[in-house]
Amino acid sequence: MPVQNADIAAVLEEIADLLEIQGANPFRIRAYRNAARSVGEYGRSFSSMTEAGEEIPHLPGIGEDLAAKIRDIATTGKCHLLDELRRQLPPAITELLHLPGLGPKRVSALWHALDVQTLEQLHRAALDGRIRELPGFGEKTEAKILQAVEARMGTERRFRLAVAGQYAEALTAYLKKSAAARRVEVAGSFRRMRETVGDLDVLVTAGQGSDVMERLRAYEDVAEVLSIGPTRASVMLRSGLQVDVRLVDEASYGSALCYFTGSKAHNIHIRRIAQERGLKINEYGVFRDSRRIAGETEESVYRTVGLPFIAPELREDRGEIEAARAGALPKLVELSDLKGDLHVHSVATDGRGTLREMADAAQAAGLKYIAITEHSRRLTMAKGLDAARLLRQCDEIDELNGELKGITLLKGIEVDILDDGKLDLPDSALAKLDVVIGAVHSAFDLSRTRQTERILRAMDNRYFGILAHPTGRLIDRRAPYDVDMARIIRHAKERGCALEVNAHPERLDLLDTQCKAAKEAGVLVSINSDAHSTLDFANLRFGVGQARRGWIEAKDVLNAQLLAQLTRFLAKLRA
DNA sequence: GCCGTTTTCGGCCCGACTGTTTTCAGTCG
Numbered sequence: 001m002p003v004q005n006a007d008i009a010a011v012l013e014e015i016a017d018l019l020e021i022q023g024a025n026p027f028r029i030r031a032y033r034n035a036a037r038s039v040g041e042y043g044r045s046f047s048s049m050t051e052a053g054e055e056i057p058h059l060p061g062i063g064e065d066l067a068a069k070i071r072d073i074a075t076t077g078k079c080h081l082l083d084e085l086r087r088q089l090p091p092a093i094t095e096l097l098h099l100p101g102l103g104p105k106r107v108s109a110l111w112h113a114l115d116v117q118t119l120e121q122l123h124r125a126a127l128d129g130r131i132r133e134l135p136g137f138g139e140k141t142e143a144k145i146l147q148a149v150e151a152r153m154g155t156e157r158r159f160r161l162a163v164a165g166q167y168a169e170a171l172t173a174y175l176k177k178s179a180a181a182r183r184v185e186v187a188g189s190f191r192r193m194r195e196t197v198g199d200l201d202v203l204v205t206a207g208q209g210s211d212v213m214e215r216l217r218a219y220e221d222v223a224e225v226l227s228i229g230p231t232r233a234s235v236m237l238r239s240g241l242q243v244d245v246r247l248v249d250e251a252s253y254g255s256a257l258c259y260f261t262g263s264k265a266h267n268i269h270i271r272r273i274a275q276e277r278g279l280k281i282n283e284y285g286v287f288r289d290s291r292r293i294a295g296e297t298e299e300s301v302y303r304t305v306g307l308p309f310i311a312p313e314l315r316e317d318r319g320e321i322e323a324a325r326a327g328a329l330p331k332l333v334e335l336s337d338l339k340g341d342l343h344v345h346s347v348a349t350d351g352r353g354t355l356r357e358m359a360d361a362a363q364a365a366g367l368k369y370i371a372i373t374e375h376s377r378r379l380t381m382a383k384g385l386d387a388a389r390l391l392r393q394c395d396e397i398d399e400l401n402g403e404l405k406g407i408t409l410l411k412g413i414e415v416d417i418l419d420d421g422k423l424d425l426p427d428s429a430l431a432k433l434d435v436v437i438g439a440v441h442s443a444f445d446l447s448r449t450r451q452t453e454r455i456l457r458a459m460d461n462r463y464f465g466i467l468a469h470p471t472g473r474l475i476d477r478r479a480p481y482d483v484d485m486a487r488i489i490r491h492a493k494e495r496g497c498a499l500e501v502n503a504h505p506e507r508l509d510l511l512d513t514q515c516k517a518a519k520e521a522g523v524l525v526s527i528n529s530d531a532h533s534t535l536d537f538a539n540l541r542f543g544v545g546q547a548r549r550g551w552i553e554a555k556d557v558l559n560a561q562l563l564a565q566l567t568r569f570l571a572k573l574r575a
Numbered sequence: 576g577c578c579g580t581t582t583t584c585g586g587c588c589c590g591a592c593t594g595t596t597t598t599c600a601g602t603c604g
Contacts, residue, residue: 025576026587027576027577027586027587028576028577029576030576030577030587031576031577032576034576034577035576060577061576061577061578062576062577063576063577063578064576064577065576065577066576066577100602100603101593101601101602101603102602103601103602103603104601104602105600105601105602106601106602135595136594136595136596136600136601137594137595138594138595138596139594140593140594140595141593141594141595144593144594188604199604201604227591227592227593227603228592229591229592229593231591232590232591232592232604233592234592234603234604244603244604246591246604259589259590259604260604262604264588264604267588267589268587268588268589269588270588271588271589272587272588274588275587275588276580276581280588280589281588281589282588282589282590283589283590283591284590
């Protein structure tokens with residue numbers, strides 16, 4: 001089993017945790033955490049690179065020392081420093097560090113004074129009332145720790161973007177009803193369109209003597225008030241979703257929005273640039289000495305550090321600041337750029353809308369064409385189509401196209417990629433279609449090599465147009481299957497086919513970093529809803545968000561093309 | 576551990592809230 005980038009990142013994270021408990025230099029700890037993030041997000045496999053004798057590429061924040069450690073971990077899966085730290089500290093202690101309310105100092109104190117090394121021991125110590133006896137701890141702290149341990153034992157979770165969106169919408173509508181509230185904006189990872197969010201960060205501006213915080217406390221969905229002050233509050237909703245609310249003046253709105261939108265890494269980078277220019281950025285504004293020089297809008301904040309506005313989806317410190325400085329920010333794709341949707345199901349298989357209903361809904365969503373792409377015969381549970389039924393559907397589509405105005409249905413299929421890389425329908429059937437999407441729906445546990453080869457072989461079919469949900473993951477439910485995505489992207493480039501960004505909130509597949517890799521390789525993506533009902537076209541916005549996080553522009557998107565262009569693209573594939 | 580219009584040492588983003596204190600450390604975002 002080769003060492004994945006995620007494995008290397010996990011080693012670096014564990015080192016950071018253990019160093020933190022040891023009380024090491026906080027900047028050294030940050031260096032390990034930054035490196036873990038860079039490695040985890042990097043598009044190519046470090047172990048493949050070292051195996052091929054390549055040097056570790058130069059990445060910001062990774063110097064000689066870390067590069068050497070990464071090389072070691074990539075080749076051996078081990079790291080001397082981690083082994084050493086594990087000898088000095090109880091290894092399970094890192095899970096204590098991840099409990100809310102416990103930081104390195106307290107974890108260290110609990111360990112040294114009470115020999116607490118595990119969640120279970122911490123639970124016992126809290127129940128026994130031993131924690132309150134420690135200097136610096138008290139009854140309330142002990143109670144919070146007990147609660148945190150029990151919450152962790154019941155496993156806490158992140159919320160899918162679309163789910164968090166429902167809570168966000170209800171809460172913001174409620175807060176807006178406050179007479180004093182002017183603006184109510186959800187910032188944080190929600191605004192950055194991350195696929196999951198851990199909490200909601202809500203920014204509010206309000207007039208003097210506002211009742212916003214009291215109103216928040218009285219919200220019927222609040223299960224617990226975690227902390228509340230005049231300008232800042234945290235509450236837990238009944239769903240388990242935490243909400244942090246921040247109240248600021250209108251004049252600070254832009255800087256507060258920047259601060260609250262993050263990401264943390266992006267903010268730190270921006271503040272460092274400000275510092276070099278003799279400026280200080282906080283949530284209240286941009287300051288030269290004690291004089292505020294900007295802050296009312298986000299644009300004004302970026303301007304003080306010599307940068308243009310950077311879209312929230314890009315704010316991950318993945319090169320967007322350098323790109324902004326060079327005037328090379330992407331002009332990100334927008335929902336309105338989409339002209340069609342190339343992955344749609346109907347009642348013929350496992351969808352819930354008729355062809356006409358789906359066409360009407362797509363048109364209402366502003367689309368000019370959709371491809372009907374049912375499952376193929378192998379997916380019996382979904383009533384997958386065989387060649388004969390597929391041909392009958394083609395006739396239906398022809399007939400319906402004669403009646404429809406302003407929208408065109410394309411004939412397609414979401415054909416299963418069989419274990420050996422063959423497609424689930426004969427070429428003679430595929431040849432009759434406008435667009436063929438290939439998808440893996442079985443044998444998720446093949447080895448990396450076999451899974452990758454399987455997909456590459458499928459792409460070699462002359463009719464293959466788009467690889468559906470390329471990693472197969474279901475957020476929080478199913479891990480991605482093990483494939484070499486860099487190879488798949490290269491192969492897609494050679495073959496001229498496209499990769500899907502599946503917009504279903506549970507899929508969001510390609511991942512953001514893979515979108516960027518595809519773009520850099522010159523491979524088009526297709527942002528598709530995978531609609532199974534007329535309501536599902538609304539999910540396209542999540543796919544667009546994911547693509548924007550991956551620096552995708554309209555010119556990188558297959559279904560941002562007009563129908564005539566698309567037709568030429570598909571014809572060229574088969575030539 | 577990284578990094579350099581302050582360049583090989585000495586910095587490294589910034590502030591609110593809580594609880595345990597009696598002026599502040601710890602944690603969080």
